[in-house]
Amino acid sequence: MPRVRFAPSPTGYLHIGSARTFIFNWLYARRHKGTMILRIDDTDIERNTEESLNSIYEGLGWLELGWDEFYRQSERLELHRKMALAIFEKGLAYRDFTPAQADLEEKEHSEGPWLFNPGMRDMPREESDRRAAAGEPFVLRFRVPRESPATVRFVDAVYGEQTKSTADIEDFALLRSNGMPTYHMASCADDIDLRISHIIRGQDHLSNTFKHLLIFEAAGVEPPQFAHLPLLIAPDGAKLSKRKHGPVVSVTTYRDAGFLPHAYVNFLCLLGWSPKDNREQMSRQELIDAFSFEGINRSNAVVNFKEDDPIDPKALWLNSQHLRTMPVDELAPYVRRTLEEAGLPIPYTEQEFLQTIDVIRTRFSTLRDFVTRGRAYFSDEFPIEPTALEKLNQPGARELLRELGERLEASNEFTEQSVEFELRKLAEERGVKAGLIINAARAVLTGQPVGPSAFAVFVAIGRNRAIQRLRAA
RNA sequence: GGCGCUAUCGUCUAAGGGUUAGGACGGAGCCCUCUCAAGGCUCAAAUACGGGUUCGAAUCCCGUUAGCGCUACCA
Secondary structure, eight states: OOEEEEOOOSSSSOBHHHHHHHHHHHHHHHHTTOEEEEEEOOOOTTTOOHHHHHHHHHHHHHTTOOOSEEEEGGGOHHHHHHHHHHHHHTTSEEEEOOOOOSOHHHHHTOSSOOOOOTTTTTOOHHHHHHHHHTTOOOEEEEOOOOSSOOEEEEEETTTEEEEEEGGGOOOOEEEOTTSOBOHHHHHHHHHHHTTOOEEEEEGGGTTTHHHHHHHHHHHTOOOOEEEEEOOEEOTTSOBOOHHHHGGGGBHHHHHHTTOOHHHHHHHHHTSSBOOSSSOOSOOHHHHHHHOOGGGBOSSOEEOOOBTTBOSOHHHHHHHHHHHHHSOHHHHHHHHHHHHHHTTOOOOSOHHHHHHHHHHHGGGOOSTHHHHTTTGGGTOSOOOOOHHHHHHHTSTTHHHHHHHHHHHHHHOSOOSHHHHHHHHHHHHHHHTOOHHHHHHHHHHHHHSOSSOSOHHHHHHHHOHHHHHHHHHTO
């Protein structure tokens, strides 16, 4: 039974890249009847915010993604320290009393890589103990093997065999001078303690993995399997960032744009992964059944947004596909919530509501469309768009609509067929093209120049309201 | 600078020694039509560059270039 985890640090809102990482972990867990763990990596007390934690819950909640176990690293600090100390006692870590460096500039321009601070790595234990006892602050560093340079290796489920010489790995920190564990220490300690079997995370951690392997080895445990994911990047090739790319990176943007949660999950899955059989629109179960590490790509994927439009056209298309093809009764709750949030009434019985949704969704691509382009189906107060007005202002159109209203009122029937019959009969009698009345009717009924078949619109709007709007033309 | 990863249409991707390099989004056009979508049909659009290996390379190897990641007492 695999045990996987998604381990975000609560330092900003839920990033779409993080959401995708969660999804891939979740898919793997569901596929193999494993356990999905949400672990909040909040060891950086300076940067953590409660707000950010809430946005993670909010984002995952919106995407309808759940987890089986939950942990917060800040509540497990004792475990992290204990493991760090155990490594220290084995002689595989040492105290570094060098004060924290404020000037990073110098280091960046140096020729070779920094590996360790001279004098600290080889300090006799007695001196180290004495200075620590005297209260001098220190960081605990991992003692990377240097005497006989070894090669650290592992097989990544996505990137294949990876190797790195210990000569290229610096003596990284395990414990900060304030006693807090670093990311590397906390992460590995928890992965060990929580018996994580597969670490599925962003490719930005690929080179960190060598350090983690050293920690696992020092702790005397078998490392888990690793699967690194290609990154999500901007059209200019840069890493997606809040500062540079704004709303594109936040999942709330897609929620607010009227995306269906599953459609967005589907879209995210297609960024860096493929079922390899040309399928694109897939249900949640289909995604679970098709997911495998073999399908994951190795190159970064571009989120195709523009400066004036944060939505990737393919995401929008996928959303419209789901919106138009999913069972209406599954779609209805989303539409209901969207209407409620916009303060629009639902003047329909449940049955009528489903029928109306089914008619109008054929031209919609987001939930937002129900309250904008679809406003007239729910409220009697709606604007008539300029292009719709042109059709309504065709010579004789308004008179014909009023006449049609009277005839429909006089008729017992009110179906697509009966409306079409009356309308065409009127057109013929008055010697005008049916299209003139049809387009004018759509305009007066919906305020829109375009939309579903006009006869379906009559029925969706309902007899009384339709007649009322025609007579007021 | 050092180390690592990556490179197929504008974008997401398929093909992993032999295909006219396939699909999808987006774009263009045609059909359908009460409008607009949808749908159907068609078109334009790619193997970063240079060397090898091979009868044959998008695919394997080397180099170059470019991008990204790591190189913190961030994660």
